[in-house]
Amino acid sequence: MEMTARLGKLTLKNPVTVASGTFGINYADFFDLSRLGALVTKTITMDPRQGNKPPRLFETECGLLNSIGLQNPGLEGFLRDDLPRYREFDTPILVSFSGNSIGQFRKMLERMESFEGIAGYEVNVSCPNVEKEGLAFGTDPKVVYELTRELAKITERELIVKLSPNVTDIVAIARAAEEGGATTIALINTLIGMAIDWQTGKSRIARGGAGYSGRAIKPVALFQVFRVAQNVRIPILAMGGISTWQDALEFFYAGASAVAIGTRNFVQPDATIQIIDGLRDFLINNDQTLSDIIGKVNGIES
Amino acid sequence: MEMTARLGKLTLKNPVTVASGTFGINYADFFDLSRLGALVTKTITMDPRQGNKPPRLFETECGLLNSIGLQNPGLEGFLRDDLPRYREFDTPILVSFSGNSIGQFRKMLERMESFEGIAGYEVNVSCPNVEKEGLAFGTDPKVVYELTRELAKITERELIVKLSPNVTDIVAIARAAEEGGATTIALINTLIGMAIDWQTGKSRIARGGAGYSGRAIKPVALFQVFRVAQNVRIPILAMGGISTWQDALEFFYAGASAVAIGTRNFVQPDATIQIIDGLRDFLINNDQTLSDIIGKVNGIES
Amino acid sequence: MGKRVINQVCRITRTVQINDAYFELWFSSPEMSELLEPGQFFEIMTPGSERLRIPISAYDKHADEIGMMIKIVGDGTRQLSTLKPGDALDVVGPLGNSFTRPTDKRVLLVSGGIGYPPMFMLKKSLDESNRIWWVHGGRCKQDAFDTDCVFTDDGSCGSKGFATIGVEKALSEGGFDWLFACGPEPLLKRCAELAKAYRVQCELSLEAYMACGIGVCYGCAVAIKENDEIVYKTVCKDGPVFNGENVVWK
Amino acid sequence: MGKRVINQVCRITRTVQINDAYFELWFSSPEMSELLEPGQFFEIMTPGSERLRIPISAYDKHADEIGMMIKIVGDGTRQLSTLKPGDALDVVGPLGNSFTRPTDKRVLLVSGGIGYPPMFMLKKSLDESNRIWWVHGGRCKQDAFDTDCVFTDDGSCGSKGFATIGVEKALSEGGFDWLFACGPEPLLKRCAELAKAYRVQCELSLEAYMACGIGVCYGCAVAIKENDEIVYKTVCKDGPVFNGENVVWK
């Protein structure tokens, strides 16, 4: 079954990858990572980061709160220790990274350009911008445009910009990334949520607010993917609560070209493989290809 | 047990009311509506509205999508047919209303001022503003400030501004409402979500995007209530996925002065009463009052 | 409407497995039984459920006992199918309006699939002075129930084809005053057209996705002609029974 | 670490209801049994669950069979308590590191409440050359298990008071080389302090809220001193067993 997916400059062997921060090489114990359409790394930053105070996790009724705080070994640690291991697999490596200024983003990308075995980048713009009073990069279309343009200038590789859903106008941000030269839009990053122990009044997460992911956010992700797909021409890598191949189909109908699995990996380590297999069987049984489905949502009347 | 709640200019007999659009006089079949801390009406508009094309509802894994489109009999229909019936109950009536321009909001409020038995208003700013290219009122702090100020000028009654959560910076909007003269902030209105039938590609809701409510949105609501409570001095009427008295306690800890029950009414018609009773028992058993709890979330370290 | 709606946790008194897909669920409620009229429905759930209630039509009643007939189509109905006598069922109802009950008329009942139960109750409540002919259609044998004239899509029971064939045949033979129908939308639409063509009064029981079930959320809207205007009515409260002439089809 | 982690759907072979709150769950897995070392744990769920897996320590093993001892504290553990022999259990493991196993030493084992199972397995795996003394504490009789010295908060079993009394008593009598402990944080913290004061080597098994269980999400962080720096280590992969001296207490 032909299941290749076009994602910007890349052709993936199938349209299923993993969401940044929810996956790692250790999953190779469970299945051959070469089966994935692509491999997205955890977000790395220029310098190593300790991450946030624990507790960092809490499972709500239908989703997951996390407050990892981008704990990571820093760019050099990643390039030295992790990248070589990622490269062992026969699938494109997409490095997720984040900076605290446009300059830092650029420096990081320049450094990575000199390394082989990176198929592209996922630019995480959900982090605070030190040049703009700590407001997240991803909330201001102008900043997203400038950042993307700077990065697009210096790489020929796939350039994915991953958006935060916590904005008034997601379309404006997506368009800014497209105009800046992004080759794919990824969405959504986590919503922001909170939980409190009603017996003690204690916040379940040390930081208070936390990233909210999983099944609960799927409808929100689906709508944002739909909205963005209606308004940009570059492909969309969709994520947000995708747990089954049926969920993935919803996102394809809404306009996604590929999907990433996040929180579900924690429950079912081979969720990606089950989704790949489920999609393939569905397409065979229905004698369809992905292009018969992508963006073909119907029944909408206003 | 003393459970009165201060909500702006009002003192409610208990801190539990209903979320606009999820409740109506018909619930009087199930319990005495006078037991509620207050009664919030469905949002009314100047002119009668037909509402959106069906299908208008779809239940997702953990929440509800709705696309009612503010179907309502219009202001005069409401004042003539509904208000007299609401007034039969011994609880403050809060009329939720919405306009398509600041002028129309003002006209509606002026008309209602001449009617007895209205304790206050809940200003629904999630609707498109015809003067600003249809952008929702609630997305622009300046507009929210102006609107609130205009309305505050002409009423001495309780003036609640109900915010949409779908903005980049909820605190800026809440502060604008406070500065404009709102006496209470209500939040959150629905998120926006979508669902697609994976078998047919058909949108489950005729309009595509739809309001997303219920258990799934509770962590998002809790965080926004917390954030706003940290940044305004006026009380907060909290809603978003509250289904049990334990949920309500979380919102009190986060800083809410009262809570409204929405989607849960559909599952359990007397949910409000069960929550009132549960809260009362909890406070008795712990020998606490609401003020020992409101805003007393702890364990947050950054 | 002034009709009272009750919310009660009732006991299941009896369950009947009709076939792999259909089962009957009976519960006891003197109060609801007394109020209940044919065409009305309930919103039911197993206590403690977090999901929306499930709207199910009244199918039959015996004194205090009320019967429902349910088809397993998803998680909610599958869950209901596991209930046993003695289990609790949380019921809101009776909900909605009911059918007109003519006297001394020729009446055509039409049901498709799970449209059967309300027709069954209507038939039982119709005065003996009426002469009744009942056409039922289903996809296969499983969906075929005992009526005067049965159709299945695959011919596995009764005649092969759509119930509309039977409806048209009956109407074309003439003499009918009333047509009552419940079933999938294409069937109802065709019934409305045929009733109009043959000048027969027509009442249809519609379905819609529901939340509150009591007319407050406006979620279950259906487009209805009213004094030459098209307005959205609630299936749960203004319906589920509407005059076939007034329904605006998609 | 290079240790292999397996994900298997296993059969429950045996269940034991210990008392109202505790039960044992045994499953069969030759592969995991072979790899398993004391101190390690599993992430388990009933197949089809939508929720995060539940981390549970290894308690015992007999050939291919692995035993866990579980306390019912919420929905997930309650659900597990309904499993019967023959039921399927989806298991990821064995996870995490394990305890040092000294030879020919005096060893103090300390467990609090549901900290008992890993200590049980450690004890079984310790060489006979060691001399072992085990202090256990619990809230009430239910949480008291057969060890050398039992404390309960309410005195309903063994001595009344906290297990730390027994720990201090044992250490003050002298002669111990090692202290291994698992249980609630205050107990572990006190053990670390006492071990330091009495110059006894100390390994503690920590708990943390977990998601992936295999060291990729950094959700289960605990602050650990490493070369005079404080870093966040993962309880699931770097732990759950840490040198008591290095743990940074809240």
Ligand SMILES: Cc1cc2nc3c(=O)[nH]c(=O)nc-3n(C[C@H](O)[C@H](O)[C@H](O)COP(=O)(O)OP(=O)(O)OC[C@H]3O[C@@H](n4cnc5c(N)ncnc54)[C@H](O)[C@@H]3O)c2cc1C
């Ligand atoms: C007035 C009315 C009377 C009905 N009477 C009967 C009856 O007597 N016997 C019977 O078997 N079925 C009846 N139904 C249909 C029944 O309500 C659905 O089959 C049931 O809700 C499906 O739930 P589920 O969880 O099993 O399936 P799901 O997988 O949730 O849904 C299957 C389909 O059922 C429909 N449905 C789901 N939720 C709702 C909802 N909240 N409101 C309305 N429709 C929904 C949707 O069209 C959906 O595609 C009636 C429906 C209505 C509106």
Ligand SMILES: Cc1cc2nc3c(=O)[nH]c(=O)nc-3n(C[C@H](O)[C@H](O)[C@H](O)COP(=O)(O)OP(=O)(O)OC[C@H]3O[C@@H](n4cnc5c(N)ncnc54)[C@H](O)[C@@H]3O)c2cc1C
């Ligand atoms: C390494 C490790 C080993 C453990 N070994 C055992 C054991 O041998 N026997 C035993 O009975 N229990 C053990 N636990 C504790 C057990 O995991 C929790 O009691 C269980 O997750 C509670 O789930 P629940 O759904 O029943 O309760 P919930 O109501 O969900 O939670 C009750 C409490 O359990 C904890 N908890 C919930 N979810 C998680 C999670 N995903 N990760 C970690 N903690 C969580 C939280 O502190 C929560 O307050 C261990 C935990 C860890 C981390």
Ligand SMILES: Cc1cc2nc3c(=O)[nH]c(=O)nc-3n(C[C@H](O)[C@H](O)[C@H](O)COP(=O)(O)O)c2cc1C
């Ligand atoms: C524990 C955890 C860690 C995450 N870390 C990152 C990260 O480092 N970078 C990033 O872009 N997104 C991160 N995310 C967000 C996910 O990549 C994804 O966008 C989001 O969780 C929605 O998808 P899901 O619902 O399938 O998990 C993280 C999510 C979780 C749950």
Ligand SMILES: Cc1cc2nc3c(=O)[nH]c(=O)nc-3n(C[C@H](O)[C@H](O)[C@H](O)COP(=O)(O)O)c2cc1C
């Ligand atoms: C069917 C439905 C109709 C609603 N109608 C309105 C409305 O008319 N005006 C309004 O301000 N909010 C409306 N809401 C939003 C609710 O008042 C509430 O803010 C939201 O649903 C979150 O609360 P919940 O999760 O408890 O339902 C509606 C929600 C639902 C589900």
Ligand code: FES
């Ligand atoms: S279901 Fe709420 S109005 Fe009909």
Ligand code: FES
């Ligand atoms: S639970 Fe994911 S790193 Fe430990």
